[in-house]
Amino acid sequence: MSIMPVLSDEEAGAAARAVFDDIRDTRQTDFVNNFWRVLANDPALLARTWDKLKAVMGPGSIDPLVKEMIYVAVSVTNGCQYCIHSHTAAARAKGMTDQQLMELMAVVGAANETNRLVNGLQVPVDEAFLSDPKA
Template sequence: MTTQLPRPDLEADARVKAVFDDIRKTRGTDFINNMWRWLALDPGLLERTWTEVKEVVSTPSSIDPLTKEMIYIAVSVANNCTYCIHSHTAAARAKGMTGEQYGELLAIIGLAGKTNQLATALQVPVDDAFDASKPGQ
């Protein structure tokens, strides 16, 4: 259940229209998903968020687009964000993620969650070999 409904005339605001037009151009689609429509509640927030997403996720970098989406899925699972799990799983599939890769991703997410919880519960100290602040690392 949403806490806020978007205005029906979102693109009447020039700032919102400019961001939506850039989303359409960048993604090559007319579809504006709900995340952007709801963020348009505050045009400044919409602009800042889209700028950061475009810079980090949409700009070519040393991490390929599919890996970026898979990382986004993992973080979304860890943060229990149903919306982001669905939207980034769809994006990863569109970028070529196979069913086998998705299964492996879920296995890694599940294992990481388990071992993180065990390390936290046991308060396992960090090995000096893993601590970049220790001399000789």
């Protein structure tokens, strides 16, 4: 259960409704999810977060599916159930298959394991990894 209300369009103020409209327009959908509806309790936070996410997840040199898969991986590592579900749905909508999801989870599991081993053992970074490959 959310510690702040999940605001409907009617309950949200004009500034929050303007962000909701931009979400709908940008995503070409009528659906505004609960994350945005809870952030609408602070319209400035809602707008700031939406603007940043829209820029980061928007067109760029990384494929949109890859961006969603990265978001899933980070969400798994951080234990964010909401983000795991919402970004898995977004990745599936962009074409992610079950096989790709399982391979992604294998990479996430392996990376988390080896990260913990390296951190626990305090393995020094190899000099070769510190040099500039363009130099």
